[in-house]
Amino acid sequence: MYYYLYDSFLIEKKYQKLINEIETRVAELGISGRVIRLTLLKTAEEAVESILKREANPTVIVVGKEETFNQAISAIRNFKENNCVFGFIPVKFFSEIATILDLPMGVESCDVISQRRIIEVDLGQVNGFLFFSYFDLPTNKVFLKTENWKVFPVKCSKIRVSNLAFRWQKKSEEDYQKEMVSSPQDSLLEIITLKEKRDSFFGKKRHCLDSLFFFKHIWINSLKKDQELCLQLGKKTLKAPLEVSLASKKAKIIVGRDRLIE
Amino acid sequence: MIMFEKKMETEKVETIIGSGVKLEGTFVASGNVIVRGEVQGSLETKGDLRVEQGALVVAEVKAGNAYIAGVVKGNISVNEKLSLDKQAKIEGDIRCKSLLVEEGAEINGRCTMSDSKKEEVFEEEEGEEEE
Known part of the structure; x- marks a missing residue:
C-alpha cells in the first residue's frame, strides 16, 4: 500500500492547490494511498515506524523537504527486516538529492513514482542512528580518526560527512575535478572538507572543495577537551565521540531514469 | 545554470588531501590520490599519485604512477612512471621504471630504475653463490 507523508509546512493554505494537483495525478496513475500529515508532534520517523509495525511491504512517499525524506528513511533502523520502498516528491525547496535521483519538483514527480524504478542504497550510521544523505559538523575544531590514519583540519570552513548529496563542479583551475x-x-x-575563497577582492566568498576522503569506519572527536562536540541529527542531539560507519541496513528508493548515480 | 542541467558527465571521484588538512598515519588507497596539503607517515596507492605544488609529504610513498610538484621527504617507489615537475624537491631514494625530470627539480637520494622482479632474482642468485 502507498502512504503519503505530507510535510508539516504543507498545512499552509497556499499549498492546497499543489496538494490537490498531486492527489489528482496520483489518482490518475492508480497509486493513491493513505495520507499522513506530519506535525511538530508527529515526525516522519514516528510515522514510518507505525507503518512498518502494521505492514511488511509498504511504499512510503514523502511530499515536502529533503530533511523529512532523510528522517523517514532513518526509521528503518529499528526493524530487522523490511521491504519498505521510499519515494520523494520535492516541494518548494531545492533538493540536491532530488537532482541526483532525477526527481522533478512537485506534481511531475508523481510520474516517476508510478514507474517504480527502484534501487538499493547504502546508509550511514552515526552513534547508532541512520542517515541517508549527509551531516555537517558544527565546528572545524575536530579530528577524524580511522584505524590507520588521522586527519586534522587546519584551515577548513566546513566539514561534511556524506553518503549521498554531494556534487562538485569545476569553477576554477584549482578545482582539479570537473564533476x-x-x-x-x-x-x-x-x-568532504571545504574552504572559503573569494573570486576577487570585492567578490563574494564561496566554499571550495578542499579534501575528499573515503572510509567505512571513522571516529570524530573535538580537538579541545573542554569543548564538547554535539551533533544535531534530525531531532536528535548526539554527543562526541561520534562513531560513523556504513550501516548494515540498506534502503530501497524510487529514482528517475536520468539519475546521476547507477 | 549548468548546475540544474541533467545528464552531466561525471568523473571518477578521487581522494584529495587538501591544503586545509594534515594527514598522519598509514594511508592506503586503491584509486587515484591528489595531495595538496601535508602528509606524515606512509602513503600507498595502486592508482596514480599527484603531489601538487605547495604540498609536503614526509612519508614512504608507493604508487602506480606519480607526478610530483611538491616536497617529498622519504623514499618513493613507483611501479610505472614518475614525473618530477620543476618545483619538485625529493629527499629520499627513488625507484621507478620510467623517470621524467623537468629542469629545476631537486633530487637528493639514490635513483634505481630496474624491474623489481629481475632484481629479486639477481639478489637470490647472488645469495646462492655466497653459499
Missing part, C-alpha cells in the same frame, strides 16, 4: 557525484552504492562514506 563528481558521491555514490551511495559504493559501500563507502565520504568526508
Whole structure:
C-alpha cells in the first residue's frame, strides 16, 4: 500500500492547490494511498515506524523537504527486516538529492513514482542512528580518526560527512575535478572538507572543495577537551565521540531514469 | 545554470588531501590520490599519485604512477612512471621504471630504475653463490 507523508509546512493554505494537483495525478496513475500529515508532534520517523509495525511491504512517499525524506528513511533502523520502498516528491525547496535521483519538483514527480524504478542504497550510521544523505559538523575544531590514519583540519570552513548529496563542479583551475557525484552504492562514506575563497577582492566568498576522503569506519572527536562536540541529527542531539560507519541496513528508493548515480 | 542541467558527465571521484588538512598515519588507497596539503607517515596507492605544488609529504610513498610538484621527504617507489615537475624537491631514494625530470627539480637520494622482479632474482642468485 502507498502512504503519503505530507510535510508539516504543507498545512499552509497556499499549498492546497499543489496538494490537490498531486492527489489528482496520483489518482490518475492508480497509486493513491493513505495520507499522513506530519506535525511538530508527529515526525516522519514516528510515522514510518507505525507503518512498518502494521505492514511488511509498504511504499512510503514523502511530499515536502529533503530533511523529512532523510528522517523517514532513518526509521528503518529499528526493524530487522523490511521491504519498505521510499519515494520523494520535492516541494518548494531545492533538493540536491532530488537532482541526483532525477526527481522533478512537485506534481511531475508523481510520474516517476508510478514507474517504480527502484534501487538499493547504502546508509550511514552515526552513534547508532541512520542517515541517508549527509551531516555537517558544527565546528572545524575536530579530528577524524580511522584505524590507520588521522586527519586534522587546519584551515577548513566546513566539514561534511556524506553518503549521498554531494556534487562538485569545476569553477576554477584549482578545482582539479570537473564533476563528481558521491555514490551511495559504493559501500563507502565520504568526508568532504571545504574552504572559503573569494573570486576577487570585492567578490563574494564561496566554499571550495578542499579534501575528499573515503572510509567505512571513522571516529570524530573535538580537538579541545573542554569543548564538547554535539551533533544535531534530525531531532536528535548526539554527543562526541561520534562513531560513523556504513550501516548494515540498506534502503530501497524510487529514482528517475536520468539519475546521476547507477 | 549548468548546475540544474541533467545528464552531466561525471568523473571518477578521487581522494584529495587538501591544503586545509594534515594527514598522519598509514594511508592506503586503491584509486587515484591528489595531495595538496601535508602528509606524515606512509602513503600507498595502486592508482596514480599527484603531489601538487605547495604540498609536503614526509612519508614512504608507493604508487602506480606519480607526478610530483611538491616536497617529498622519504623514499618513493613507483611501479610505472614518475614525473618530477620543476618545483619538485625529493629527499629520499627513488625507484621507478620510467623517470621524467623537468629542469629545476631537486633530487637528493639514490635513483634505481630496474624491474623489481629481475632484481629479486639477481639478489637470490647472488645469495646462492655466497653459499
